[in-house]
Amino acid sequence: MxxxxxxxxxxxxxxxxxxxxxxxxxxxxxxxxxxxxxxxxxxxxxxxxxxxxxxxxxxxxxxxxxxxxxxxxxxxxxxxxxxxxxxxxxxxxxxxxxxxxxxxxxxxxxxxxxxxxxxxxxxxxxxxxxxxxxxxxxxxxxxxxxxxxxxxxxxxxxAIDDEIAAITRNLKSAIEARWRRNEQEKEDAVGKESEAPGDFTFEIIAGKPGYLGSLDEDKLIAIAAEQDVTLEVQKARGVYTLGEEVMVKATKELDEETVEAIQKRISIRPSRSSDSPVEFSVNLLLEIALRALSPGVNDTFTAIATVDSLSDVFSQAAAQENGSSLVHRDKEGNIRLLVPELSIENLINQAFHPLRQASGNNILMAICLARAYARLCATCSRGVQNRLKEHGLLLIRELERAGHLPDDIESVIEILPPEIRKANRERQDKKKK
Incomplete structure (x- = not known):
């Protein structure tokens, strides 16, 4: 039940x-x-x-x-x-x-x-x-x-600052739990040789529209082991899907009864829920920041507190990054279920793009974003640094488009890490030519 x-x-x-x-x-x-x-x-x-x-x-x-x-x-x-x-x-x-x-x-x-x-x-x-x-x-x-x-x-x-701190604690705990789960799966796979799954040729649709919530992973693994098949979930938790979209792919064709059993083990909710605590908490912090930056509220310091918290969370997530998919195996060590998870780069894009777009007219907020980029560049991997370089250049272009004084724009550029400043100089030189 x-x-x-x-x-x-x-x-x-x-x-x-x-x-x-x-x-x-x-x-x-x-x-x-x-x-x-x-x-x-x-x-x-x-x-x-x-x-x-x-x-x-x-x-x-x-x-x-x-x-x-x-x-x-x-x-x-x-x-x-x-x-x-x-x-x-x-x-x-x-x-x-x-x-x-x-x-x-x-x-x-x-x-x-x-x-x-x-x-x-x-x-x-x-x-x-x-x-x-x-x-x-x-x-x-x-x-x-x-x-x-x-x-x-x-x-x-x-008290909004206390709420931001509480959401951040929950988010960090969720990331820590995800990392421990990934590590446990790796430990369980040690010494167990298994063949790589074949091509995922059979498609199973979601069946109804909504947000992907919890997965009954144990039951899905049991179904896959019984049918001697590997299942791959196509969407990360918290993502919206239509009823006709493909939700799961399998390595061989399955009968209608098995398809229905798989669909029942995937919770699709009509609204966002905390079943996906990482994505839900990131979106919640983002919503608080965007509302604070709206003309009706105009509370820049609340948005700054949110960005500071996000930089702390992303720094922890980058240190624990283990890939974008969680691999589940059966008792014999065979790969039975692949569940996608948003990587640190996806989370950074999900949060910082809207914040940057909402900060074009706010130098104080732009300075806060620049500091967040600098903190993350100092602690993250090369791949994340390259992603942050793109965000930094887009932030500078956003400020230029908003028509800020050159001195104000320069005050933001000075905070950015050297790699982004160098890329911006190259962009300016190319623009002059």
């Missing part, structure tokens, strides 16, 4: 708090049952002794306060969503709805309300559930502490 829908942020915002609330509420039944049918003489001195009416009042106050706090929590969350969508980036809503603090807070408040409500229903003239009542008071204290922590967490959520 495909349970990937449970990972959807908006589903998580409903299911996780509901699970916590029901679990906390059910604890009331446990405490009441234990107190009715077991002896608590050893703990009687530590339990509050209240009259039935007083107990009902205390529980009513706790239930009302928990529900009021729950209402306040969701109101604040909705305000944060509106601020994020309008000022930061609409796709950041997925990050906020996935925030575990929001989910736990809603679950604790909802659980306290249910706990107090259920406990109050067991209060009788001759029986007051003293243990459950103590539990309600403890939960009330926990609610106060959780509310304070929740407000602090929300204040950090709307």
């Amino acid at each position: 495909n349970l990937n829908f449970l990972r959807h942020p908006f589903v998580m915002l409903q299911t996780v708090p509901a699970g916590i609330a029901l679990s906390v509420g059910a604890a009331s039944l446990v405490f009441v049952y234990l107190e009715k049918f077991l002896i608590f003489d050893a703990f009687a001195a530590f339990l509050p002794e209240l009259a039935p009416e007083t107990a009902r009042t205390v529980l009513a106050v706790i239930a009302g306060g928990a529900m009021s706090a729950l209402t306040l929590t969701y109101s604040i969350v909705l305000v944060v969503f509106a601020l994020a969508a309008g000022n930061l980036a609409p796709r950041m809503l997925k990050r906020f709805t996935s925030d575990i603090v929001n989910q736990v807070t809603a679950g604790v408040f909802g659980g306290t309300f249910l706990y107090a409500l259920l406990t109050a229903s067991f209060v009788e003239a001759d029986f007051v559930p003293r243990a459950a009542l103590l539990g309600a008071e403890i939960l009330a204290t926990l609610c106060v502490m959780q509310l304070i922590y929740f407000v602090r967490n929300v204040s950090e959520s709307v």
Whole structure:
């Protein structure tokens, strides 16, 4: 059964708090049952002794306060969503709805309300559930502490620099995980000789339009091993595909049942998702930067913070670059599945081309890009340096096209690495001839 829908942020915002609330509420039944049918003489001195009416009042106050706090929590969350969508980036809503603090807070408040409500229903003239009542008071204290922590967490959520740092950490973790996965595949292949896959002659279409999400790699490998075939996925995760486009190629013809089984193991979503964390996070940082550079927002320093983070991430990715495809083998060492991944050069093009195009009229942003190119040229391979040289020359041409003063353009050129400055001089000499 495909349970990937449970990972959807908006589903998580409903299911996780509901699970916590029901679990906390059910604890009331446990405490009441234990107190009715077991002896608590050893703990009687530590339990509050209240009259039935007083107990009902205390529980009513706790239930009302928990529900009021729950209402306040969701109101604040909705305000944060509106601020994020309008000022930061609409796709950041997925990050906020996935925030575990929001989910736990809603679950604790909802659980306290249910706990107090259920406990109050067991209060009788001759029986007051003293243990459950103590539990309600403890939960009330926990609610106060959780509310304070929740407000602090929300204040950090709307701080754009903190959000950029958090997205960058997630992106670096995803790149690190991809690198470890590649290294593990290489280690598993040591000592296992296998023939190179043949020509990929059989084509399997996507079947429906959308963005390529997660792959059930283990099942695909098992299918390929059973059919004695090698599969090659044609698109990287996060890329949009039409239903009639070729998604997978195989080294021999497969029957219709096998084709359907392969298509079921490939998740194609109607919207972008964090199933491809590297590409999704890069696009999220890019969206924040482009929105910050738009005339309506005009927040250059937010865009600068984004470019600085991207240069840090790309530097790490360049140091761990292992190729553009992940090779999966079966237990015998035969190549069964090839999954393409965006290389560091693809990621650089994906991020820096739009940023450069949006920075033509902004010298401050152009200086930031030049510094990013210089940092990456100092840490990346020759192939990446050649790609950055093209980006640097395009940046200079963009500034010239925007009609900036020669001195301003020169202030950007001075920051670029020597290889780009030399290439620019050659370009100028050729232009004069």
